[in-house]
Amino acid sequence: MIYIIDHQDSFTWNVVHQFSKFDKVYCSNYFEINKKKLDKSTTIVLSPGPGSPKDYPLTSKIYKKYKGKKKIIGICLGYQQILFNEKGKIIQQKNIFHGYQSKVKVTNDSKLFKKKKIYKVGRYHSLKLYEPYKSDNIKITMRCAKSNIPMAIEDQKNRVYGFQFHPESFLTENGQNIIKKILSS
Numbered sequence: 001m002i003y004i005i006d007h008q009d010s011f012t013w014n015v016v017h018q019f020s021k022f023d024k025v026y027c028s029n030y031f032e033i034n035k036k037k038l039d040k041s042t043t044i045v046l047s048p049g050p051g052s053p054k055d056y057p058l059t060s061k062i063y064k065k066y067k068g069k070k071k072i073i074g075i076c077l078g079y080q081q082i083l084f085n086e087k088g089k090i091i092q093q094k095n096i097f098h099g100y101q102s103k104v105k106v107t108n109d110s111k112l113f114k115k116k117k118i119y120k121v122g123r124y125h126s127l128k129l130y131e132p133y134k135s136d137n138i139k140i141t142m143r144c145a146k147s148n149i150p151m152a153i154e155d156q157k158n159r160v161y162g163f164q165f166h167p168e169s170f171l172t173e174n175g176q177n178i179i180k181k182i183l184s185s
Contacts, residue, residue: 003041005030005059007049007077011124014168015047015075018176022183030056038062043071043183046078048166052127053077053084060085068158073182076125079162082153086138089130093149097123101171102144104151109139111156112181118145119178122171125164159185 002019004027006012016027026037030049038044044066046059053060056077063085066072074082080090100123106113119142129150133140138160142152151164161182167175 001026001037001041002043002045003028003038004045004047005033005062005078007047007056007059009047009049009077011076011166011168012047012049014166015045018168018179019045019183021176022180030058033058033062038066041070043073046072046074046081048076048078048124051077053081053090056081067160071159071182072161073179074160074162075168076164076166079153079164080127080129082160082162083129083133083138086135088133088135090127091130092126093128095147096126098126099124099171102146104142104165105145107139107141107143109154110141110152111154112161112185113141113178120171120173121151121163121165121167121175122169123165124169128164 002023002025006029019025104119104121106117108115137155137157138153140150141154153162167178
């Protein structure tokens, strides 16, 4: 079962719909976590949402508790939440991308996606990871082809994955295949 934590975002039900094509999904509001279902899940998805990672301390606790024990996937705010908990600094970016399609390029560090492949993705964010960023396990695996901003991460050891973009958005080409690759990894 996939447990989706809803950070009160309008995209969450699109995320639920996309993930339900692959497994049973249980979704709960950030303020109403069902601990029994969370324990039974095989995958935890941290949804998009407003604000910044520091606004969601319960998600940080859940991430720290299950990291390395369950597959964790973060989308937009969820991606930032992972990096925030891995000592990354999340900052305001110069340009805001809400409802914007851009190209991202897969880096040589990706184990799941073909190196140098280009994807068109839907972006809805005003925050980004500050660089330089160093981690023993987390690898930046996709970058914006134009600005070089980190757009995806993989931690193969702990089975943690994240996207700054929205794979469930209609602006993301092959978003379903991106999710399928992670779920089957």
